[in-house]
Amino acid sequence: MRAVTFQQPGVVSVEERPQPELVDPGDAIVRIEATGVCGSDLHIYHGRVKIEPGFTIGHEYVGTVVATGDAVGTVAVGDRVLGCFHTACGTCFHCLRGEYHRCVRSRTFGHGATLGSLQGTQAEMALVPHADMVLRAVPDGMRPEVALFAGDVMGTGFHAVDSSGLRPGDVAAVLGLGPVGLCAVQAAKACGAAHVIAIDTVEERLGIAASFGAEPVHLGEQDPRAAARAATEGRGVDVCIDAVGDPKALESAIRMTRDCGSIQCIGVYAERAEIHLGLMWLKAITLRGGQANVIAHVDRVLAMMSAGVLDPTPLVTHHMPLEKAAEAYAIYDRREALKIVLTP
Amino acid sequence: MRAVTFQQPGVVSVEERPQPELVDPGDAIVRIEATGVCGSDLHIYHGRVKIEPGFTIGHEYVGTVVATGDAVGTVAVGDRVLGCFHTACGTCFHCLRGEYHRCVRSRTFGHGATLGSLQGTQAEMALVPHADMVLRAVPDGMRPEVALFAGDVMGTGFHAVDSSGLRPGDVAAVLGLGPVGLCAVQAAKACGAAHVIAIDTVEERLGIAASFGAEPVHLGEQDPRAAARAATEGRGVDVCIDAVGDPKALESAIRMTRDCGSIQCIGVYAERAEIHLGLMWLKAITLRGGQANVIAHVDRVLAMMSAGVLDPTPLVTHHMPLEKAAEAYAIYDRREALKIVLTP
Amino acid sequence: MRAVTFQQPGVVSVEERPQPELVDPGDAIVRIEATGVCGSDLHIYHGRVKIEPGFTIGHEYVGTVVATGDAVGTVAVGDRVLGCFHTACGTCFHCLRGEYHRCVRSRTFGHGATLGSLQGTQAEMALVPHADMVLRAVPDGMRPEVALFAGDVMGTGFHAVDSSGLRPGDVAAVLGLGPVGLCAVQAAKACGAAHVIAIDTVEERLGIAASFGAEPVHLGEQDPRAAARAATEGRGVDVCIDAVGDPKALESAIRMTRDCGSIQCIGVYAERAEIHLGLMWLKAITLRGGQANVIAHVDRVLAMMSAGVLDPTPLVTHHMPLEKAAEAYAIYDRREALKIVLTP
């Protein structure tokens, strides 16, 4: 079968790869119909996340189940499904607490040996372990390029909001309007935020956020703290979502958030950093972070997408055949796309 | 001053009454600009809730502060305010837990000696004890007939949803589409419900619910349980709001709700009743009820109304001068109105 | 192998039965070391819960794993384990929400065709489906007759407290001091209750409750409501656990519980009943019920039992060989025992 593989930083190829085979009783095999290119793929492309040359990448996918192991009960051959970007066992300490994103047996698609040696989904076929946990039926009438958001980008935006402690009537801010940030804007509005301040430097992204009902704030031209104060009688926002993953963003978040408010870092932090711990302490802010728990949320996200309450359609900027993956990655790397959907 | 007073079942009058005076340091006096007639007033009108003849009724109000006691800090003379339907002290056991609706010193406007002997707001002026807890500034640009919903009917609809445990992506049902039920429909959608099933027998009310984004179900012509199953792959709704207050409604709610779901009785129950306790137990349903905690929610409700996320405008069917209160009560009693706003 | 089977109301036998065999990849087989007789077994014994004659009964057990299917990952052959009284799949709608007690594929040991046709554990061997979900290692040094409480009676007492919403410093009441009620007393104290009122008519059980730190109240001789008021400055208890399952107990619970308090019915309700819905509504009480979610709690319960914070030892009144099961059931039926542990 054909598959997109990492070769070296800046180089991906479409190569012939062996078809996947069932290994464990909980496995399924999915014939891929659509698969997305995501910001996380770019970390691999740039060599910041190191994986083996020749490893198949990609982790957003919609397709049809073509085989299942004996222990699979929820999906069956012939079902059209979407999947989550990682697997979870359902029975470990963390899974029993609903912390599927920290499952001790978790494997992430297309991230090499570091994250479980599970081949990616930018391919004609993919092996899906723990299929009952990972796959969901595509709701009737939902287009594949929409459905594939549920298990990754929209699931992540929803997670950011859901785990932030946002309550209906709150004022939220979202720092960074990449695909995840934009999904977080939409999720915040859908979950009852009275007002969402959306902050970035790219006009186009600010425009999309505005079309989702947010107040756009251009970082170079306007003052996010002033916007936060103006929307809250001077207190600061109830909830701030940092979708950037940079200490400067976190500094801004700490300053924009009200006493006893919360900050959710959905943007990735990987290093030590100096933060204004004193100000955070004085304001009694709660700080949370980490990868999204998409398995916990995927049913809710799908229900809201089916109802049109969440709708990632405006983020799909490019459709391309799988064979043009190299071009797709180059476009994405130049930040000319929000979401590229590849079709095998 | 002029005030609407209860005389005997079926008879209210507009009479001359002494102007209120400040009594306690936390009091304010409000010159009423608009005041609503509510379903609770009808209980008094019908004599089901017994109050003293000559007592001023009414508990929904918007107006201007004309006097404040020494301990009032949040509102000042000249402020345009809306109020909650009852008072709370802010310092008792219940208030310290945020259970303002069960404040041990709580008094309800316009309900006679039974609920604290606090004269009502269907009058030119009203005394408002614990003004810091009870009053809020009317947001800029909000019309008075909209603002008065925040402290009563919309606050109650929001409470029903907020305390039901509804989570974004859930499927909810609302039984009974009076003003509170319709506000609950709107609040459920605003808080992230993927789907709301709205159940009543009155076409007009079903139409309003549909315009709020709900699926209308006509109780005589359609089967609510079938609608609940259809929307949930057979499980039943996650949350059911009983805005009727009748054991038949509760029976229906128990049957429509999924295992581990919850039922919120915002409709009033005052008697013993036989319920299907066995089925509730088997399904592990949580049952909650009681008067709304509007003081806890009023800021959120106002923020959502300001943002247009909640909007009771379609419920305001009648505007009348205070002097025509007798006619207003007759119209409301014939169920020809959803909300009548009186202007002194 | 030898197994205790139901024959007809009032008659159980020890019979020869075929050894269990692995069926599904998630199965394990456990050689039973100790197995309890429980109040639920008595419902079968009395014929109130109908099961097939010849069906093996029992659902409390400790033993050693002797075989596992290919998909079992958490336990291995040779492990000493205890088990929960029912199975759960880990992947259905309810399991993904942590509602393992309402798992759509749940099967209860020893309850016949009604609850999944899963042979019981009062036998030399037992088949355990979904072993990763159901079994846990026996902590070092924990005696088998103690360990078997974790997956049933103590798990149920803990569930009653944990899902009641009890917070540290609260005052709780427990109605009914059978084994579950006594475990709930202990759990309430362990979870921070400042005061627990324990109510029954049996002196011996009141004495055990007192030894667990509760205030014993003899139902015939003392007034539970007065005790509740005395402990709470007249308000009523914060949390009331009904471990009886009778409308009279629920009536008493409603009267003893404070405004905005909660009632947890861990005692079984199976019928319609008249309750004082009006009083419950007026007091804004939350009512919860249903079978215990022991799988969600078993790790916590084991940790607390290991630490000695929970200790069911005083409840183990009888040790008997499995062959004397008929005598054991007769003793239990005469309410002469709190917990009988059978040894194959």
Place this chain on the structure above:
Amino acid sequence: MRAVTFQQPGVVSVEERPQPELVDPGDAIVRIEATGVCGSDLHIYHGRVKIEPGFTIGHEYVGTVVATGDAVGTVAVGDRVLGCFHTACGTCFHCLRGEYHRCVRSRTFGHGATLGSLQGTQAEMALVPHADMVLRAVPDGMRPEVALFAGDVMGTGFHAVDSSGLRPGDVAAVLGLGPVGLCAVQAAKACGAAHVIAIDTVEERLGIAASFGAEPVHLGEQDPRAAARAATEGRGVDVCIDAVGDPKALESAIRMTRDCGSIQCIGVYAERAEIHLGLMWLKAITLRGGQANVIAHVDRVLAMMSAGVLDPTPLVTHHMPLEKAAEAYAIYDRREALKIVLTP
């Protein structure tokens, strides 16, 4: 009257001061019976927290109400009371959310102009604004030197545990065994922790923690991470309470805490600091901090102290007359005392 006043870093005096007088309707005046010296007083003593020379210090107190303003309803002249270390209005944005520690009108006793110019309680008399919020009756039979912990040190230890998200059956660690850390150890056990790891370098404090049921870990001689792993099958603790307030402690907390666990910084942070944000993010740890919300907890803490579930008695190492305040501060400064109680 006599009062302990700050003069300059390292110097406090007992001076004659004017008696306090009622100012606002919500005020009370309390004749002080016992007042504690606390670690926060030491910050003033050292000049790290700057206050005006001649300002009365102290914020832990028990006494008798001798005067009340017109709006005071909960306490009356003659009541024996204890108080919280700061005031709250009960009606602002934060108070309505139960965030009393961030009340916009909050004033802290004995901290000079920085925190509201409210004279301290190390004096014969003290003015207590918002008395209904701040004062509570001393439970029958509770000694004054015990009662004064409820509104400060034990309230803070309880807050650390309560807001950490600790659940019954969890494993907790407490870093730093000063009075607050030791109270947190006791509170963690009382709230259901199965195991508490208590970490310090002072043998005496480790001994007290052990007597409270914790596992003592000597920081210089043992490895806290190894202890955390040993108690949790290698995962790390569920909850870590940093009662130190130093980036090294926080680093240790991040390393000791399990994936999806939480860290509660009750120790004070006032500066920027470098932290291992990447590790925190990878582990999806929740970080909370800030001053304790003692008003929210004081009733619970008192109930648990009355029941003996919490008992600060072992922390009271010194009783001295108020006139010997200078000596008391010198002793406390040399870390020879855990709690010094002054008697006017």
